[in-house]
Ligand SMILES: Cc1cc2c3c(c1C)C(C)(C)C[C@H]1C=C(c4ccccc4)[C@]4(C(=O)NC(=O)N=C4N2C[C@H](O)[C@H](O)[C@H](O)COP(=O)(O)O)N31
Ligand SMILES: [K+]
C-alpha cells in the first residue's frame with residue numbers, strides 16, 4: 001500500500017522530519033533513565049533537530065525507540081514552525097497564524113466519522129497476560145524529581161462516555177506503577193475526568209486505550225480543547241476531508257488509529273488509586289511536596305507496529321525553547337479562545353499565548369476600527385471578554401489576558417510587552433476575576449499566598465482610552481512606522497553599501 005502523508009502516519013512524519021533535515025538519528029546507546037530526557041530538554045532549549053533514539057538501553061522485542069521533541073520548534077531559524085506544520089499537512093514555511101487558522105478550519109463543517117478497518121500496522125505484534133511487563137520496558141525518567149517513569153506523555157487517551165455517543169481523545173500523563181499497571185492524572189474540568197465521573201456513577205471501571213505514535217494531526221486535535229461532547233476523531237475527519245482509519249482494540253470496544261506505533265489498552269479503575277507524580281510540569285516547576293493520588297490504569301494488552309516501534313515523548317519544562325505543553329496546549333487553547341470570542345461577535349483578529357509567559361498569558365488582538373462601532377469602554381469590554389473566557393474550559397489555563405490593538409502582532413512578544421508596558425496603567429487598566437476557576441498547577445496558585453483553585457485572573461487593557469473611539473493619536477517610533485515609504489525603500493536599497 002502507498003505510504004500515507006506525514007500528518008496521517010507517525011512513521012511517515014518521522015521520515016519527513018528526516019528529509020527536512022530536522023531530525024537527528026542517534027544510533028549510540030542512550031539510557032532512558034534521565035539521559036534521553038536531558039538530551040530532549042536541551043534540544044527544545046537550543047531549538048535543535050528532534051532527537052530519534054534508535055538504540056535505547058533496555059529496548060527489546062521491538063519496544064521501543066524514542067522520539068523526543070516531536071512538537072518542539074524546528075532547527076530552521078527561518079521557519080521555526082515547520083515541525084508543527086508537518087503535523088497538519090501545511091507547507092514548512094507556514095506561520096503560527098496559518099497553523100491556528102488550519103486547526104479552526106473545520107469549525108462549522110460537518111463532522112466526518114472515522115471508518116473501522118480490520119487490521120493495521122499497530123496490530124503487527126500483540127502482548128497479553130504474562131507477556132506484559134511494563135517494568136521491563138525502557139519507559140523514560142523525564143526529570144530527576146519525577147515520581148515515576150512517564151511512558152505516556154504524547155499518546156492519545158481514548159475513552160468513551162458510558163451512555164452518550166461521545167468518544168473523547170485527549171493527552172493525559174501516566175507513569176508506570178508496576179508490571180501491569182499505570183497511574184495517571186485525571187483532573188477536572190478535562191473531558192477525560194468528566195467521562196470518568198460518569199463511569200464512577202455507573203459503578204463500572206472505564207475502558208481505555210492509549211495510542212502512542214498516533215497520526216500527528218490526531219495528536220494535535222487531542223491536545224485541543226474542543227467543546228464538550230465533540231468526538232475528536234470526527235473533527236480530525238472534517239479537518240482532513242476524509243475519515244480516519246481505526247481498528248478495534250483487542251480487549252474492549254474502543255477503536256484506535258490503525259497506524260499507531262504502540263497501543264496500550266485496558267480499564268481505568270473507579271476504585272483503585274495510587275500516588276502519582278511529582279512530574280516536571282508545563283510551567284517549569286516540579287514541586288517536591290506534590291501529593292497527587294490518581295486512578296490506576298489496569299493494562300490488559302499491548303499491541304505495536306513492527307520495525308522497532310517508536311515512543312514519542314514530551315519533556316515539559318521552561319519554555320526557553322517551548323515544548324509540546326506550550327506549542328500544542330498553548331497554541332490550541334489560543335485557537336479555541338479566538339473561536340469563542342469571534343462566535344460571540346467580538347472584534348477579535350487573533351489570540352496567542354506567548355511562550356515567554358509560559359503560556360499562562362494570552363494576547364487578544366482587537367480590530368480597532370470594528371471596536372469603535374461597539375461604542376464601548378475599557379471596563380465593559382474587558383469584563384465582557386474576561387467573563388467569556390475565564391468561565392469556559394478553553395480559558396482554564398490562562399491567568400492573564402492582554403487586550404491589544406491591531407498594530408500589535410500577538411505572535412511577537414516584543415510587540416505585546418511594549419503595549420502592555422506602555423499603555424496599561426497599573427491600578428486602573430487591569431480588571432480582576434476572583435470568582436472563576438483557576439488553573440491549579442500554576443505555581444502562584446498551588447504554592448501561592450491565596451486561594452488555590454479559584455481566582456488569580458486578570459484582563460489587562462493595553463489600549464489607550466481614545467483607541468476605543470478614534471484613530472491612534474501617535475506615530476509609532478520604529479523603522480516600520482516612523483518613516484515614509486520612499487525613505488524606507490532608499491535606506492533598504494543602500495543598506496549593504498553603507499556596510500551596516
Ligand atoms: C500536549 C499535552 C497536553 C497535555 C499534557 C501533556 C502534553 C504534552 C503532558 C506532557 C503529558 C503534560 C500534561 C499536562 C496536562 C494538563 C493538565 C491539566 C490542564 C492542562 C494540562 C496534561 C495531563 O496530564 N492531563 C490532562 O488532563 N491534560 C493534559 N494536557 C492537556 C490536554 O491534552 C488538553 O487540555 C486537551 O484539550 C484535553 O482534551 P479535552 O479534555 O479538551 O478533550 N498533560
Ligand atoms: K481534546
Ligand SMILES: [Mn+2]
Nearest residue numbers: 168169191226
Ligand atoms: Mn474533548
